[in-house]
Amino acid sequence: xxxxxxxxxxxxxxxxxxxxxxxxxxxxxxxxxxxxxxxxxxxxxxxxxxxxxxxxxxxxxxxxxxxxxxxxxxxxxxxxxxxxxxxxxxxxxxxxxxxxxxxxxxxxxxxxxxxxxxxxxxxxxxxxxxxxxxxxxxxxxxxxxxxxxxxxxxxxxxxxxxxxxxxxxxxxxxxxxxxxxxxxxxxxxxxxxxxxxxxxxxxxxxxxxxxxxxxxxxxxxxxxxxxxxxxxxxxxxxxxxxxxxxxxxxxxxxxxxxxxxxxxxxxxxxxxxxxxxxxxxxxxxxxxxxxxxxxxxxxxxxxxxxxxxxxxxxxxxxxxxxxxxxxxxxxxxxxxxxxxxxxxxxxxxxxxxxxxxxxxxxxxxxxxxxxxxxxxxxxxxxxxxxxxxxxxxxxxxxxxxxxxxxxxxxxxxxxxxxxxxxxxxxxxxxxxxxxxxxxxxxxxxxxxxxxxxxxxxxxxxxxxxxxxxxxxxxxxxxxxxxxxxxxxxxxxxxxxxxxxxxxxxxxxx
Amino acid sequence: xxxxxxxxxxxxxxxxxxxxxxxxxxxxxxxxxxxxxxxxxxxxxxxxxxxxxxxxxxxxxxxxxxxxxxxxxxxxxxxxxxxxxxxxxxxxxxxxxxxxxxxxxxxxxxxxxxxxxxxxxxxxxxxxxxxxxxxxxxxxxxxxxxxxxxxxxxxxxxxxxxxxxxxxxxxxxxxxxxxxxxxxxxxxxxxxxxxxxxxxxxxxxxxxxxxxxxxxxxxxxxxxxxxxxxxxxxxxxxxxxxxxxxxxxxxxxxxxxxxxxxxxxxxxxxxxxxxxxxxxxxxxxxxxxxxxxxxxxxxxxxxxxxxxxxxxxxxxxxxxxxxxxxxxxxxxxxxxxxxxxxxxxxxxxxxxxxxxxxxxxxxxxxxxxxxxxxxxxxxxxxxxxxxxxxxxxxxxxxxxxxxxxxxxxxxxxxxxxxxxxxxxxxxxxxxxxxxxxxxxxxxxxxxxxxxxxxxxx
Numbered sequence: 001x002x003x004x005x006x007x008x009x010x011x012x013x014x015x016x017x018x019x020x021x022x023x024x025x026x027x028x029x030x031x032x033x034x035x036x037x038x039x040x041x042x043x044x045x046x047x048x049x050x051x052x053x054x055x056x057x058x059x060x061x062x063x064x065x066x067x068x069x070x071x072x073x074x075x076x077x078x079x080x081x082x083x084x085x086x087x088x089x090x091x092x093x094x095x096x097x098x099x100x101x102x103x104x105x106x107x108x109x110x111x112x113x114x115x116x117x118x119x120x121x122x123x124x125x126x127x128x129x130x131x132x133x134x135x136x137x138x139x140x141x142x143x144x145x146x147x148x149x150x151x152x153x154x155x156x157x158x159x160x161x162x163x164x165x166x167x168x169x170x171x172x173x174x175x176x177x178x179x180x181x182x183x184x185x186x187x188x189x190x191x192x193x194x195x196x197x198x199x200x201x202x203x204x205x206x207x208x209x210x211x212x213x214x215x216x217x218x219x220x221x222x223x224x225x226x227x228x229x230x231x232x233x234x235x236x237x238x239x240x241x242x243x244x245x246x247x248x249x250x251x252x253x254x255x256x257x258x259x260x261x262x263x264x265x266x267x268x269x270x271x272x273x274x275x276x277x278x279x280x281x282x283x284x285x286x287x288x289x290x291x292x293x294x295x296x297x298x299x300x301x302x303x304x305x306x307x308x309x310x311x312x313x314x315x316x317x318x319x320x321x322x323x324x325x326x327x328x329x330x331x332x333x334x335x336x337x338x339x340x341x342x343x344x345x346x347x348x349x350x351x352x353x354x355x356x357x358x359x360x361x362x363x364x365x366x367x368x369x370x371x372x373x374x375x376x377x378x379x380x381x382x383x384x385x386x387x388x389x390x391x392x393x394x395x396x397x398x399x400x401x402x403x404x405x406x407x408x409x410x411x412x413x414x415x416x417x418x419x420x421x422x423x424x425x426x427x428x429x430x431x432x433x434x435x436x437x438x439x440x441x442x443x444x445x446x447x448x449x450x451x452x453x454x455x456x457x458x459x460x461x462x463x464x465x466x467x468x469x470x471x472x473x474x475x476x477x478x479x480x481x482x483x484x485x486x487x488x489x490x491x492x493x494x495x496x497x498x499x500x501x502x503x504x505x506x507x508x509x
Numbered sequence: 510x511x512x513x514x515x516x517x518x519x520x521x522x523x524x525x526x527x528x529x530x531x532x533x534x535x536x537x538x539x540x541x542x543x544x545x546x547x548x549x550x551x552x553x554x555x556x557x558x559x560x561x562x563x564x565x566x567x568x569x570x571x572x573x574x575x576x577x578x579x580x581x582x583x584x585x586x587x588x589x590x591x592x593x594x595x596x597x598x599x600x601x602x603x604x605x606x607x608x609x610x611x612x613x614x615x616x617x618x619x620x621x622x623x624x625x626x627x628x629x630x631x632x633x634x635x636x637x638x639x640x641x642x643x644x645x646x647x648x649x650x651x652x653x654x655x656x657x658x659x660x661x662x663x664x665x666x667x668x669x670x671x672x673x674x675x676x677x678x679x680x681x682x683x684x685x686x687x688x689x690x691x692x693x694x695x696x697x698x699x700x701x702x703x704x705x706x707x708x709x710x711x712x713x714x715x716x717x718x719x720x721x722x723x724x725x726x727x728x729x730x731x732x733x734x735x736x737x738x739x740x741x742x743x744x745x746x747x748x749x750x751x752x753x754x755x756x757x758x759x760x761x762x763x764x765x766x767x768x769x770x771x772x773x774x775x776x777x778x779x780x781x782x783x784x785x786x787x788x789x790x791x792x793x794x795x796x797x798x799x800x801x802x803x804x805x806x807x808x809x810x811x812x813x814x815x816x817x818x819x820x821x822x823x824x825x826x827x828x829x830x831x832x833x834x835x836x837x838x839x840x841x842x843x844x845x846x847x848x849x850x851x852x853x854x855x856x857x858x859x860x861x862x863x864x865x866x867x868x869x870x871x872x873x874x875x876x877x878x879x880x881x882x883x884x885x886x887x888x889x890x891x892x893x894x895x896x897x898x899x900x901x902x903x904x905x906x907x908x909x910x911x912x913x914x915x916x917x918x919x920x921x922x923x924x925x926x927x928x929x930x931x932x933x934x935x936x937x938x939x940x941x942x943x944x945x946x947x948x949x950x951x952x953x954x955x956x957x958x959x960x961x962x963x964x965x966x
Contacts, residue, residue: 103834335826369860371860402837403836404860404864405839405842405865405867469650473647473650476616476619477650480616483616492803493803493804494801494803506648507614
């Protein structure tokens, strides 16, 4: 129970609490005041605002796409888009300007690994795996649960309702929206409340529509909220129109960001980039716009462009974690571990501390020949690790073991990685190679098979298996595996060479 | 009485199986004519009746199928074959045979084996069918079964080089090298083929009889002097035997016929590099890099080119990339160690040499360089044991000389004298060419001698 000293105005106190972001206390005072006088508009305003802020979610950021959106995506314009014009069909090969697949590994969606795990980089399946199994697989280890898209709003909504004693604060369904729309200040608060607290885009749409009409279609704020409501309902084209119209009234960064979110969902990366560029001329120092651009370039595999964008982000905002991480990863995979190390160290200086970061620092140290640092960094990474990323750390220790020629360490680390996460395909593949060096052909073969069955996007297990089968004289299996290897990485010259030899075997005599 | 499975060679007319059972080969025409009158339901383009009711034999389609197959028009070919198989209810040998060939070329070997077996059932005496069954078994890795089939084929009595060649391949995979050589030789007596020579040479290489392999390849070269594969293989074998000049001859020859083969370029480049012509080697590697940008060997050689040109940073960058691509290649670690030793980064050099020793413990030079590095890092004891390890494996004047230098600089002049004498004895035993190869060695001998005399040892 919040105590308000005698003589202090309770409304003023609530107002201060709201400003100081102490929402729970603010709500408590407001509830007490409203119990006495339910028609006090000022108090109503404060409580409404506090509830909204409590549940606020920065929705200008990208979000995960749920299973329903991925499987039943009917927004794509072309069934077979040209490379680079769709997020599902990114640029390939030399055009991208980044490291090739032989150097930079790919994530489960078939894209080069990004330096920053953000929603959308992992889930949206590429060309190969848009099937039910792929969508439901869930990309975190230890869980088979996929993200269920807009359901997140629903879940958040129910949670917030439960926590509220005495039922909902505002029964939106019973309100006369027309009456509220006529009072601009209250209407805005109500609108935000409906969107962020109740997660009821249908009602907010109604309110926004009336309010825009009353504002004679000149108020950008109402149009932006209208667009947001449409977006949450999945009506992307309508949302796009509202955002564009809002931008005509007033050029706001947040509206541009939301507009671009629409384009991403509509799978139009190039239009999205245009929108960012247009906003960029009016807001040249806005890091979010540059960051958005960089993300889109990243998603269509245009590494050279995305790197310049990330650099620009850093020149505007020198402590942007995402940009630093991505640049670090880029430099690491383009043979500049020393430069990568500087970026990762910057992250450490900024106070970021996670398994992934320590792991990256350790690997960069290793490739920059700073062996004394590298193992202690990996130890730190292991100390911070949880079930999700411990296997990766052990895998990298295994890589270091191979690098310094300590194959015993490598073997044991990889075994540990596999024991922690039974689905760690990279470890299985490397274990196979180590077994092969020991002369255990059958075990090696089994390891390659396990790795290949776990992840169809890695070419290494397929190629290793194909090569082994070829050497053992089983050309049928070799052929099948080789074809799969080329599916995963079409420019792999060794696979092409092997396939050529196989075809020669098939066609002679 | 229905005749089934008439082979192409005999050229006997045959009709479809639905001819009434009394029809013999002589009554073909009339029987088919009857059938046409009955309705001719299956009168497809395959079996156009002549105006007088005569019917083309079932072989008539074979030429068409053959044409399509040779043109590699597989889809169309398969369509025609399906029609034929439907029509004759599977009793047609050649279409099945071609279908099996097509299946094999698209990588479905198990299916193709079944089809070949079917064809063999239709005509068990056709040696071509048996050969293909054997080939399919070979491709599936069932080498013993394949050999059985080839023996069966040999029993028919027609001498065929392919049978011997393929049987040789199977024996090779079963590691019965003597039998394999015997079979390849028999194949060559019947018919000479590049592929047989290549395989024969491979068997000799597997037996580590390199001279024998070179002889085989040279014989093959008389038969087909412009085969780049053979030329490259000979070049590589000579390289392995240490005869660089002859190796380069053959590799150069191979490059004139196939200038873009990465393997040849790499081998030729390494010889050019050995003669300190770094720029030419780099130009060669540039061609290869387009085809195999992720080849660790290539990057290793490029790195060593830069090392030869004294550009250490570039060299280390290239070698590091090579090591990233293939961490198991000990020689990359070894080279990286050398470069770091040269740039005075002894701690890094130590790590790379130790990695190299871990990956390949039987290369004595690694131990010597490891010892030099340890000496530079002031670890005299371990350095000595590394030298001794190297000397234990192979007695080389360089090992002894470096050991002597290390001992001398640590004040152990008596032992140094001993090693110096060892080194000098081995050095004297060398021919003039290798003596004059490195002037620095001679200089070091002289300075060491002076130092030892001064110390009175």
